[in-house]
Amino acid sequence: MASVGLLYVGAVLIVNGLMLLGRVDARAAAPLNLFVGALQVVTPTYLLFTAGGDPDTILGASGLYLFGFTYLYVGLNLLGGLDGTGLGWFSAFVAGCALVYAGLNFGRLDDPAFGVIWLYWAVLWALFFLVLGLKREELTRFTGAIAIVAGVLTCAVPAFLLLTGVWQDNRRTAAIVLAALLVLSLGLYPALRGPGVTAGGEPAPELREGGPAAGGPATVTDRIRGDVGDPQPTQASPHQPSSRRR
Numbered sequence: 001m002a003s004v005g006l007l008y009v010g011a012v013l014i015v016n017g018l019m020l021l022g023r024v025d026a027r028a029a030a031p032l033n034l035f036v037g038a039l040q041v042v043t044p045t046y047l048l049f050t051a052g053g054d055p056d057t058i059l060g061a062s063g064l065y066l067f068g069f070t071y072l073y074v075g076l077n078l079l080g081g082l083d084g085t086g087l088g089w090f091s092a093f094v095a096g097c098a099l100v101y102a103g104l105n106f107g108r109l110d111d112p113a114f115g116v117i118w119l120y121w122a123v124l125w126a127l128f129f130l131v132l133g134l135k136r137e138e139l140t141r142f143t144g145a146i147a148i149v150a151g152v153l154t155c156a157v158p159a160f161l162l163l164t165g166v167w168q169d170n171r172r173t174a175a176i177v178l179a180a181l182l183v184l185s186l187g188l189y190p191a192l193r194g195p196g197v198t199a200g201g202e203p204a205p206e207l208r209e210g211g212p213a214a215g216g217p218a219t220v221t222d223r224i225r226g227d228v229g230d231p232q233p234t235q236a237s238p239h240q241p242s243s244r245r246r
Contacts, residue, residue: 002043002044002047002060002061002064003159003162003163004043004159004163005036005039005040005043005064006155006158006159006162007155007156007159007160007163008035008036008039009036009040009067009071009151009155010151010152010154010155010156010159011032011036011151011156012032012033012036012071012151013147013148013150013151013155014147014148014151014152015029015032015033016029016033016074016144016147017143017144017145017146017147017148017149017150017151018144018148019144020131020140020141020143020144020147021141021144021145021148026078027078027079029074029078030074030075030078030079031075032075033071033072033074033075033078034071034072034075034076036068036071037067037068037069037070037071037072037073037074037075038068038072039068040064040065040067040068040071041064041065041068041069041072043061043064043068044061044062044064044065044068045061047060047061047064048061056109059104059109063097063101066094066097066098067094069090070087070090070091070094070125073086073087073090074087084132085132085133085135087128087132087133088128088129088130088131088132088133088134089129089133091125091126091128091129091132091133092125092126092129092133094121094125095121095122095123095125095126095128095129096122098118098119098121098122098125099118099119099122101118102115102116102118102119102122103115105117105118111171112171112172112175113158113167113171113172113174113175113178114158114171115175116175116178116179116182117154117158117178120150120153120154120178120182121150121154123146123186124143124146124147124150127139127142127143127146128143130143131143138193139193141192141193142188142189142192142193144192145185145188145192146185146186146188149182149185153178153181153182153185154178154182158174161174
């Protein structure tokens with residue numbers, strides 16, 4: 001059951017990564033975050049009620065809530081224009097927990113592949129903290145790219161391996177391959193260092209009359225954080241860029 005949830009976590013990470021890269025409108029990403037967030041809360045709750053006191057099952061279920069709450073938080077931020085600093089600091093907590101889960105997978109659970117995966121999730125959520133909590137805008141595009149890599153390599157691919165029953169026999173090989181690919185992905189930083197681009201598509205109603213710069217379009221991270229500035233009176237301007245879809 002948790003493997004099914006992992007597959008859709010991959011989908012939401014890819015969409016959120018594309019949002020940070022400006023390829024998906026911020027408001028349009030909200031529904032999937034809410035759907036997957038709800039799934040990642042219902043699933044561990046079911047696992048807890050059916051665990052029969054098994055400590056490893058309870059341990060595994062506990063980690064799923066970290067992601068469920070993250071995606072629900074993102075979805076609500078996007079729809080409500082809430083300030084994202086709270087989400088950023090929650091991401092710091094998730095990153096710290098991910099390091100603990102990584103250690104548990106390397107040791108107690110004897111699953112080095114998921115140990116590597118949890119380490120990468122710790123890096124990703126640390127980036128969310130830097131972008132949202134500390135407002136390090138120059139990391140926005142890099143964070144988006146890392147989210148896409150995580151969606152594919154740490155979620156979708158392992159989910160299919162788990163669902164087809166081949167994960168258990170290939171955990172050590174998977175750990176080596178994943179470690180190499182994920183470390184290589186961090187090399188994208190020099191090429192993607194820089195502020196996030198503006199989100200494509202029609203801006204949300206509460207964003208149409210204001211922006212971080214006078215009359216300018218809000219960036220994706222501005223929308224996640226809710227830092228959209230004070231509403232400004234609208235007026236026609238030949239220099240104002242028209243909204244477009246990417």
